Amino acid sequence: MGNEADCQVRFRRQASKGHARLEEKELIFRGGFRLKIPFGDVKSIDVKRGVLKVVFSGGEAAFDLGPDAEKWADKIRNPRSLLDKLGVKPGMKVSLLGIDDDGFKKQLRARTDNINEGRPVKDSDIVFVKMTEAKDAARLKRLREAIKPDGAVWVVWPKGQKAFREADARNAGPAAGLVDVKVASFSDALSALKMVIPVKDRPLLR
Structure with missing residues (x-):
């Protein structure tokens, strides 16, 4: 079991079997009734007999x-930070292209001082790039050349708009020598797709 489970839930005078899911910031249940519990609204958590x-x-x-x-209780009590979800570790070399989220930058500076803005730096551990139009996906090939063999490119784009979609990055990946491996919520307004060099191709770059 990961962050989803089929289970029975009791709430007030109701009881129902359904599907529970742990999102990044909330606990959701869909069954005979529905629940959406933001972590910030949780007053207490207790576990007894499963x-x-x-x-x-x-x-x-x-x-x-x-x-x-x-395990679920621990994830609610101690939700992972955004940087943990994005795989940013202390001391990593990070390149930022078009990322104007001040809150994210503040978190990033607290974890690493090796940050480069405006252009991709060679041997970056991670490149964060904001894309707003489908044609922006053509930049992936150049960004691939900037990351380490085991590095990553996180493509970030605005949620709910049609000028750039997740599929634009996915479709451009193979030609750029990248594969997508993970989707994450970057913020309330932005989504993110992680792209990496296929394992079979990495030895050729060492």
Whole structure:
């Protein structure tokens, strides 16, 4: 079991089997009734005999998760930071292209001082690039040349607009020598797609 589970949930006077899912900032349940519990709204969490009890402003919900209940509780109590989800480790060489999120930059500076803005720097561990039009995906080939063999390019784009979509990056990846491996929410307004050099091609670059 990962961050999703089919389980029974009790809430107020209702009980239903359904599907529970842990998102980045909230716990969601879809069954005979629906729940959406933001982590910031959680007042207390308790686990007993495989049942995760979550008290929030709307009441108390009990999720019968079995042996994984404690793992879910820990993820709610200690959600991973954005930088952890994006794989940014202390001291990494990071290139930022078009990223104007001041909050993200502040977090990044607290983790590494090897940050380069405006252009991709050779042997970057990670390149973050914002794309807003489909034609921007053509930049991926040059960005591939800037990262280390085991590095990554995170393509970031605005949510809910049609000028650039996730598919634009995915479709351009093979020609650029990159494959997509992960999607993440960069912020409330931005989505992100992680692209890396295929493992079979990495030895050729060493």
